[in-house]
Amino acid sequence: EAESIFVSAAKDLNLDSILCVKHTRKTDAAGTFSFKNRCFQILDEGFPIINARREITVLINPRFGIRVEYGGRIYNTIRYLKPQNKNANTEVPQKVSKTVEPHLQLRHSSDEWKAIWWMEDYNLSLKFLYELFFEKQQSAS
Numbered sequence: 001e002a003e004s005i006f007v008s009a010a011k012d013l014n015l016d017s018i019l020c021v022k023h024t025r026k027t028d029a030a031g032t033f034s035f036k037n038r039c040f041q042i043l044d045e046g047f048p049i050i051n052a053r054r055e056i057t058v059l060i061n062p063r064f065g066i067r068v069e070y071g072g073r074i075y076n077t078i079r080y081l082k083p084q085n086k087n088a089n090t091e092v093p094q095k096v097s098k099t100v101e102p103h104l105q106l107r108h109s110s111d112e113w114k115a116i117w118w119m120e121d122y123n124l125s126l127k128f129l130y131e132l133f134f135e136k137q138q139s140a141s
Helices: 111-116 122-140
Strands: 021-026 032-035 038-042 055-061 065-070 073-079
Touching: 021 032, 032 055, 038 065
Parallel strands: none
Antiparallel strands: 021 055, 032 038, 038 073, 055 065, 065 073
């Protein structure tokens, strides 16, 4: 019979920290981090708390949930709800809709319109083009 080639893992090796999904994040001033639009707080459990803006490794495993690895130690986490800002205004101001009233007196083809708008008629435009292109050529030659 063949000899087994199985090698057992070392006693101090944590397989759960190896067989998990790992993401990197940075902590904020409160010792929290966000992952998938949710905030988590790192539980220190007697160890020194992780300082702000430190890069941590988030370990995700269906067996233990979400943990954090930093400086060779693994920390547990809890869901953290950020407190509401005391100065935050919760009332949404009403939008003011403005409508512009058209000038009722300035309707097209009214007398007020004709007083401010001057437009040549078709015959004047043709006369101008005729003089521009044909009469100048005759006088130049």
